[in-house]
Amino acid sequence: DQQVKQNSPSLSVQEGRISILNCDYTNSMFDYFLWYKKYPAEGPTFLISISSIKDKNEDGRFTVFLNKSAKHLSLHIVPSQPGDSAVYFCAASVAGGTSYGKLTFGQGTILTVHP
């Protein structure tokens, strides 16, 4: 069973516009959420994270929103740039407990930003 789901396999946006990537989760124990970006032939790189005690976290052009009641998070990129074209993975973990911060990933969304 997929505990973290990214239901949009791909997203295409125009340069300068907003990109919104969505992620849903089912495990209510998750309390730490992350977004990773992956370029071809490279490993995923950390982009931004959010703890469950917050509902928003910003870092430059990137903002992550968390809606705990809906078990939903989203990544907003404003403005989008062609260099943002990559695969974006949503991930979740339980910060404490015995899972030692294991990351559970979504399927990924391919973002293409057109000039």
Place this chain on the structure above:
Amino acid sequence: EAQVTQNPRYLITVTGKKLTVTCSQNMNHEYMSWYRQDPGLGLRQIYYSMNVEVTDKGDVPEGYKVSRKEKRNFPLILESPSPNQTSLYFCASRGDYSTDTQYFGPGTRLTVL
């Protein structure tokens, strides 16, 4: 430069021929793990290690072995590879806290014929 390295980057092998994918990190991290990435499934954890000589299964450990004899190295061993282990493999490491950033290696593309 802080990094996680993996070798080889690409490997084509045949069913049943034992292979090892190496992973090394230079950040003195205690926590290391292996993931496989498959289309439509994202990344799934195979094994992880909390420290030297301490390893445990992730979500998809069948057909894999690991060892952690030194802090910096965490090799992934396929004793008898099968075609369903054809995948893209990533090694990762992070610091002591579960919310520390995980750093990923560049990946190993494995094809088992």
